[in-house]
Amino acid sequence: MNQAFRYRILVIDDEPSTRELLQMSLESDGYEVHTAEDGLSGLQRFHELRPHIVVTDIRMPGIDGIEVLRRVKAQAPEVEVIVVTGHGQMELAIKALQLEASDFINKPISDQALSVALKRARDKIAMHHKLQNADEQIRQRGDFEHRLIQVSMDGVIANDRRGRITIFNEGASRIYGYSPEEALTSLHVAKLYPPGQAQVIKELIYGRQYGGPGRLINYETEALHRSGQRVPILLSATLLYERDAEVATVGYFKDLTELKRLEQDLVQQTRMGAMGQAMAEVAHGVKNIPESVARIVLSAT
Numbered sequence: 001m002n003q004a005f006r007y008r009i010l011v012i013d014d015e016p017s018t019r020e021l022l023q024m025s026l027e028s029d030g031y032e033v034h035t036a037e038d039g040l041s042g043l044q045r046f047h048e049l050r051p052h053i054v055v056t057d058i059r060m061p062g063i064d065g066i067e068v069l070r071r072v073k074a075q076a077p078e079v080e081v082i083v084v085t086g087h088g089q090m091e092l093a094i095k096a097l098q099l100e101a102s103d104f105i106n107k108p109i110s111d112q113a114l115s116v117a118l119k120r121a122r123d124k125i126a127m128h129h130k131l132q133n134a135d136e137q138i139r140q141r142g143d144f145e146h147r148l149i150q151v152s153m154d155g156v157i158a159n160d161r162r163g164r165i166t167i168f169n170e171g172a173s174r175i176y177g178y179s180p181e182e183a184l185t186s187l188h189v190a191k192l193y194p195p196g197q198a199q200v201i202k203e204l205i206y207g208r209q210y211g212g213p214g215r216l217i218n219y220e221t222e223a224l225h226r227s228g229q230r231v232p233i234l235l236s237a238t239l240l241y242e243r244d245a246e247v248a249t250v251g252y253f254k255d256l257t258e259l260k261r262l263e264q265d266l267v268q269q270t271r272m273g274a275m276g277q278a279m280a281e282v283a284h285g286v287k288n289i290p291e292s293v294a295r296i297v298l299s300a301t
Contacts, residue, residue, distance in 0.1 A: 007122065008032045010049060012042030012056040012068060013084065018109070022055065025111065039063025043071060053121050054081045058092050066092065069099050078128050080121035084109065155233075155253030159189040161246060175233065175255050177226035189249075194224050205237055205249070214239045223253065232256040 009031050011022045019035045026033045034049055036042035040063050042056065054072055058065035069081045080102040085093045093104040102124055103117040149156050155172035159165050168183035178187060190198040204216050211217035216237040223231040237251040 006030065006032050007053060007125075008034070008049060008051040009053045009055060010034050010036065010042065010045055010051040012036045012039065012045075012054065012060070012065070014038050014057065014060045018057070018084075018107075022109070022114075025114065029115075039065070039068045042068055046072060050076070050079075052079065052125055053118070054079060055084065056081065057084045058089060058096065059086060066096060066099065069096055069101055073100050078125070080124050082117045082121060155255070156250070157183075157189070157192070157253065158240075158248055158250045160248050163189040165189055166248065167250070172253060175223055175225070175231055175253055192223060194222055194230060197221060201235065201237070205239060220256070232260050 009026055011019055011026070011033060012035070013019045013022070014037055016037075019037070023033045023035055034045060034051065036045045039056075039060050042054075043063065046054065054068070056065040056068045065083050069083060072079055072081055077100075081096075081100075083093065083096040083101050083104045084107060085096075085104050086107050096104055102121045105113045105117050149167065150169045152169055152171050155175045156167060156169045157165060157172050158167035165183045165187055168178070168180045168187075170180075172183070173179060176183075176192060192198070193201065201216065201219070201221065204210055204212070204219060206213050210219050216235060219235045221233060221235055223233045225231050232255075234254040234256055235251055237249055239246055240248040240250060
């Protein structure tokens with residue numbers, strides 16, 4: 001047993017000699033051991049102690065071991081329960097296993113059988129902890145990725161094969177003017193584009209012109225704001241597959257409004273600069289006219 005972690009065991013048995021024997025044996029192996037003399041007091045001790053493992057006799061007056069097992073598993077599925085049976089109680093042992101007991105051992109209890117049963121219980125507890133840690137890591141990673149998507153300055157939108165929107169982040173809300181709740185509950189993906197444009201984009205994703213098939217990279221198009229205004233965007237999209245079956249499309253939308261405005265300003269500045277240069281040349285020519293006329297007059301005289 002791993003000495004760095006001390007397992008807490010609750011022994012429930014109506015026979016004092018069995019309780020004492022198990023307590024001495026288990027404590028000598030390094031376990032923290034507590035005992036109870038019947039099912040009712042055993043359940044009370046269980047609530048107080050929250051042990052990692054319960055070892056309970058099946059045949060007890062009042063609340064028997066099967067009921068103890070049922071209640072323990074209902075309240076704490078992660079707790080492992082080992083049932084102790086007498087000869088001729090195989091049917092009860094099978095029932096205990098069906099109720100998710102980790103193991104059963106027969107009376108009289110041998111050290112070897114007890115050791116094997118406890119090892120199985122510890123292995124199940126260790127596996128449960130690993131699964132818990134894995135689930136927590138997956139949850140944390142999912143939360144982190146969700147936050148990254150939500151706070152992205154660009155729009156991120158996902159839809160299933162029917163066009164129902166499943167992801168609509170804050171960036172998408174800024175581009176389209178819809179709240180995430182509106183988009184997720186009542187908006188079809190085709191409504192995000194001017195009429196006919198959604199079908200064009202779908203065909204392009206399956207084609208090869210913009211990085212496909214299955215992808216669309218840096219395609220300039222227009223989004224349709226809820227007000228009816230058209231918003232210039234740069235769209236990249238990809239198809240998602242599960243077991244070789246297409247299940248969704250994810251699009252990344254960059255608002256090009258400011259960029260287009262800057263481009264127009266630059267064009268306007270360039271145009272004004274060209275006009276200024278032309279005017280300067282005309283003014284220079286006009287300025288030189290009197291001097292030219294004077295030379296002509298002088299040469300004539």
